[in-house]
Amino acid sequence: MKVLVTGGAGFIGSHIVDLLIEKSYQVTVVDNLSSGKRENVNTQADLVVKDIRDNDLINLFEILRPDYVIHQAAQVSVPRSLNDPLEDAQTNILGLINVLECCRKTGVRKVVFASSAAVYGNPEYLPVDESHPCNPLSPYGISKHTASYYFKIYQELYGLDYDVLRYANVYGPRQDHLGEGGVVTIFINKLLAGEQPVIFGDGNQTRDFVYVGDVARANVIGMEASGCQVVNISTGKEVTVNELYGTIKDELGSKMAPAYSQPRAGDIYRSCLDNSAARKMLGWQPEILLGEGIKKTISFFHNIRLT
Ligand code: NAD
Numbered sequence: 001m002k003v004l005v006t007g008g009a010g011f012i013g014s015h016i017v018d019l020l021i022e023k024s025y026q027v028t029v030v031d032n033l034s035s036g037k038r039e040n041v042n043t044q045a046d047l048v049v050k051d052i053r054d055n056d057l058i059n060l061f062e063i064l065r066p067d068y069v070i071h072q073a074a075q076v077s078v079p080r081s082l083n084d085p086l087e088d089a090q091t092n093i094l095g096l097i098n099v100l101e102c103c104r105k106t107g108v109r110k111v112v113f114a115s116s117a118a119v120y121g122n123p124e125y126l127p128v129d130e131s132h133p134c135n136p137l138s139p140y141g142i143s144k145h146t147a148s149y150y151f152k153i154y155q156e157l158y159g160l161d162y163d164v165l166r167y168a169n170v171y172g173p174r175q176d177h178l179g180e181g182g183v184v185t186i187f188i189n190k191l192l193a194g195e196q197p198v199i200f201g202d203g204n205q206t207r208d209f210v211y212v213g214d215v216a217r218a219n220v221i222g223m224e225a226s227g228c229q230v231v232n233i234s235t236g237k238e239v240t241v242n243e244l245y246g247t248i249k250d251e252l253g254s255k256m257a258p259a260y261s262q263p264r265a266g267d268i269y270r271s272c273l274d275n276s277a278a279r280k281m282l283g284w285q286p287e288i289l290l291g292e293g294i295k296k297t298i299s300f301f302h303n304i305r306l307t
Pocket of ligand 1: 073
């Protein structure tokens, strides 16, 4: 079976590619390497350096004839989407439509899509389930939410199956540590460098941290499942930023206290996604506890610093 992974040179996409290769799928990655890296791509996968907005993307689909598409490529930054909403929409909406058109024209069976907790906006209750109202607070959240309407329409009009996976805060090896990165990556790399990490606000704000290997598994399970699902991919557990910091600091044996600064404008105070639907509809559940995931992530960044 042939799988095309867009954004497969990126953080989450490259873990999906590794899992697909492990399961003996024939994998092609399409990535413009804007934030992804060539070295992230499994050597047994083919990498095509290409933008998902390119008019001739169809030529690649016609040659490859993939059975499935896992669509991870995106403009991934909320702040950047606020600064440049046009660029966000060009990749996250027009790029998506280009991919969907290619899928429709070449008979792809199913598309799995990387959506986000950002579609929900400020939680009206916790944990947030899939029936929670969608009130995105940024162009990024709007583009991820808009995508789900396109999936619905393509299923109704052309019978193209899909899963929309709404990820919580994903962390793990290969998350960008030079760019915006996630908070786990930032804390680890600051502490490894002997620098003091900054916590915005009082540190009692919560997030739902899900390990990248669990997210990759959800994508492959979704791809192999029949029908269409819109589900949260999360741990369903709220962890404060102070607790997260403590876990990382203890694991590294560091005594460094964090610095505290003003909360960032627009940051949600509490965030946690209910994962009951993914458990029920996909038979997926997270397997890596936070402490274990932090260990794996530290070991990855530690090794990078040694090479
Ligand atoms: P990432 O930046 O590591 O991966 C995105 C990949 O897409 C990169 O390899 C990049 O080069 C590629 N890309 C970007 N624009 C492209 C284009 N126009 N054409 C071709 N390739 C392009 O980010 P990530 O964290 O791995 O995110 C993967 C997906 O998961 C994204 O859709 C993101 O919105 C979503 N997501 C991530 C998180 C998280 O916590 N990391 C949470 C929710 C949703």
